[in-house]
Amino acid sequence: MRIFRKKRWLLPGLLVLGAALLLYARFVEPARLTVRTRTVQAEGLSRSLKVVFLTDTHFGRWYGVDRAARLVDAINARQPDVVLFGGDLLDNYARDRDSLDLEELAAQLGRIQAPGGKFAVWGNHDYGGGAVRVYESLLEQAGFQVLNDESRLLEEWSVQVVGYDDVLMGWTDPELYQLNRDIFQLVVAHEPSVAEKISAPGECFVLSGHTHGGQASLPLLNRLWLPAGSGGMVRGDYTTQDGTQVYVSSGVGLTKLPLRFLCPPEIVCVTFEPAV
Ligand SMILES: [Fe+2]
Structure with a gap:
């Protein structure tokens, strides 16, 4: 009974x-915006470099522009030398364009302080639904340089920042994955699978997003959700077979479902120290 x-x-x-x-x-x-921190020993670096990486903001229906101010404050609180953005700025521009205040978004992103520069790459959502017409101009208005299969030498730190095009919606000449071994390469690529294409073992660090860490991080089901371009990486630290270090961020915003579970939004603060 x-x-x-x-x-x-x-x-x-x-x-x-x-x-x-x-x-x-x-x-x-x-x-619950969180800050992940990492310290990385970097061969050839002339001095310490603090980088804040953010990705997959997916501003739109589920993650409003009104959240940008808090995000920017969290970035500036780390006092980074350089800020990197990994793509997927808007979730679905065609669907959300009437409610998105892009001027406000550009103004907020323009408040990000990074004396060494602000750099961004394209994500797959930055191509679709008309976003391709606003993505680059919005980020440039906010003081970012969009690197589309391009690099910038940061002489003060002896570091080269490399930004690749999106592998799902764009195209990259395979030769561009052969990186110079004489200088530390800091790579930004929306999809983690790019790390497996790169040839620069031991002198390269890749920052990626795209997977949202599964977003709703349900045990066992996580890997079933993984999108094309993940390279089998979900979130956190990885090392490719060639020895390239990778960090896959779970990103900031929301896509497909307005849910996050055991996978909070994050920005990543990486301090690169000269290897001794
Ligand atoms: Fe995304």
């Missing part, structure tokens, strides 16, 4: 728990 009573409460209890988890994933975790 006692067991029977317990079972009567099992289903309502599970429903309440499920509803609570759903509310948490919808309203609490997406607002």
Whole structure:
């Protein structure tokens, strides 16, 4: 009789728990912006370099422009030398264009302080739905240089920043993946799979996004969700077979579903120290 009573409460209890988890994933975790920190020994660096990397903001229906101010404040609080953006600025420009305040977004991103420069690459969402017509101009208005299969030498730190085109929606000459071995290469590529194409073992660090870390990080199901271009990487630290170090960020915003679970939004602060 006692067991029977317990079972009567099992289903309502599970429903309440499920509803609570759903509310948490919808309203609490997406607002829990976290800062991941890493320290990396970099061969050939002339002095310490602090980089903040953000990616996959997906501004739009689920992640409004009104959240940009807090994001920018969190970046500036780290006092970075250089800021890198990994693409997917807008979620779905065709769907959200009437409600997106792009002037406000450019103004907020323009507040990011980085004396060594602000650089960005293209993501797959920056190509679709008309976003291709606004992406580069918006970021340039905010003081970013968009690197499309291009690099910039940061002489003060003896570092080369390399930015690749999106592998799903763009195209890159394979020869550009053969990087100069004489100087430390700091690579930004939207999709993690780019890291496996690069030839610069031991003197290269890749920052990527795209996967959102699964976004709702459900055990076992995470890998089923992984999109094309992930290269089998979900989030966190990886080393390719060639020895290239990679960090895959779970990103900032939301796409497809307005949920995050066990995978909070993040910015990444990497301090590169000269190897001794
Ligand atoms: Fe994305």
